[in-house]
Amino acid sequence: xxxxxxxxxxxxxxxxxxxxxxxxxxxxxxxxxxxxxxxxxxxxxxxxxxxxxxxxxxxxxxxxxxxxxxxxxxxxxxxxxxxxxxxxxxxxxxxxxxxxxxxxxxxxxxxxxxxxxxxxxxxxxxxxxxxxxxxxxxxxxxxxxxxxxxxxxxxxxxxxxxxxxxxxxxxxxxxxxxxxxxxxxxxxxxxxxxxxxxxxxxxxxxxxxxxxxxxxxxxxxxxxxxxxxxxxxxxxxxxxxxxxxxxxxxxxxxxxxxxxxxxxxxxxxxxxxxxxxxxxxxxxxxxxxxxxxxxxxxxxxxxxxxxxxxxxxxxxxxxxxxxxxxxxxxxxxxxxxxxxxxxxxxxxxxxxxxxxxxxxxxxxxxxxxxxxxxxxxxxxxxxxxxxxxxxxxxxxxxxxxxxxxxxxxxxxxxxxxxxxxxxxxxxxxxxxxxxxxxxxxxxxxxxxxxxxx
Numbered sequence: 001x002x003x004x005x006x007x008x009x010x011x012x013x014x015x016x017x018x019x020x021x022x023x024x025x026x027x028x029x030x031x032x033x034x035x036x037x038x039x040x041x042x043x044x045x046x047x048x049x050x051x052x053x054x055x056x057x058x059x060x061x062x063x064x065x066x067x068x069x070x071x072x073x074x075x076x077x078x079x080x081x082x083x084x085x086x087x088x089x090x091x092x093x094x095x096x097x098x099x100x101x102x103x104x105x106x107x108x109x110x111x112x113x114x115x116x117x118x119x120x121x122x123x124x125x126x127x128x129x130x131x132x133x134x135x136x137x138x139x140x141x142x143x144x145x146x147x148x149x150x151x152x153x154x155x156x157x158x159x160x161x162x163x164x165x166x167x168x169x170x171x172x173x174x175x176x177x178x179x180x181x182x183x184x185x186x187x188x189x190x191x192x193x194x195x196x197x198x199x200x201x202x203x204x205x206x207x208x209x210x211x212x213x214x215x216x217x218x219x220x221x222x223x224x225x226x227x228x229x230x231x232x233x234x235x236x237x238x239x240x241x242x243x244x245x246x247x248x249x250x251x252x253x254x255x256x257x258x259x260x261x262x263x264x265x266x267x268x269x270x271x272x273x274x275x276x277x278x279x280x281x282x283x284x285x286x287x288x289x290x291x292x293x294x295x296x297x298x299x300x301x302x303x304x305x306x307x308x309x310x311x312x313x314x315x316x317x318x319x320x321x322x323x324x325x326x327x328x329x330x331x332x333x334x335x336x337x338x339x340x341x342x343x344x345x346x347x348x349x350x351x352x353x354x355x356x357x358x359x360x361x362x363x364x365x366x367x368x369x370x371x372x373x374x375x376x377x378x379x380x381x382x383x384x385x386x387x388x389x390x391x392x393x394x395x396x397x398x399x400x401x402x403x404x405x406x407x408x409x410x411x412x413x414x415x416x417x418x419x420x421x422x423x424x425x426x427x428x429x430x431x432x433x434x435x436x437x438x439x440x441x442x443x444x445x446x447x448x449x450x451x452x453x
Contacts, residue, residue, distance in 0.1 A: 038265070
């Protein structure tokens, strides 16, 4: 008696090349150049934020190359979750995966609110919240439709956003004066540099999302390295020129506070342009419009990465397994994308965008710490693992990233104790669910796996 073969489960499609990976890597991050980072100037001034940013650049360069080693050796959609699982076991794999999910799920609501606030100027009849929620539906649908369409869209808007930063630099650089960089450069002492760390991290937050599309990458062992390397180089250059030219026009206060206001602004580049060419100049409006592309690039890109991270968590039964299913037609993690959208909208409804950004930073730094430990442990426990790329200057490179990440985590905890308690509470409740409830499904899975689709 012959048995008909079981239908194969839908798999993620490999359609991404190095150019698209560059677009995703830069796109995940580039909104941080257009808004948010200037809030660190209120905490640390030019010198305080500059010192924090230098340390963060060192963190991200060393982290990125260390993370790339694991991404090339273990090209899985779960990223840090899969690496920690193999290196440190299920418990630390859970914490690495949850940290990644928290980072990727909580960053988009803050960006969505900024998009809503911007478009509300042009569409005053629509509330900020309505616009933000509408964008969630639109870009979740785009990601469900297909990774190639999503990646092409991301590439196009990322290129526009990069050109916008270069245009901004070219316009205001003629008004740069060094004395503006040194005026009131450290208003709150060196403690301000530590307080500014979350906003320095915002410059680069979520670049590690490139690893989460490894299963959809053509020749990931080669192209992940190219995508990661070119993206971090681009972002470091953009960070340096954006930081220096913005402040150099007329000092840091003028890109934190609008004239006559004591409320920090989320629009440092338009404020700098206003000081340089005036509010009525066409270039002021152009830069403001292109800034929207930067926001959309990061919003859309992080939604894409978050879907893959949550999908892998569900696929490995560390979350409800329904999240680990792939849409049979579009071959994308539709369920994971939808649940992330629901959580993001709930976060939006709180109206606490600054707090949401800080919680995302807690998740990111936890991910970096666990990942750097994983790099070192994998070298020792799995020396024979094929590594198409090896991080240079090992073990110094991951150790540097680990030390800076730990210092940053302690610093953010010190300055945000209530949010730290909330973050650890989320981890604790999730871990209890994982240990008590999810274990039942994992024990039953072997006998049922042929019956589930």
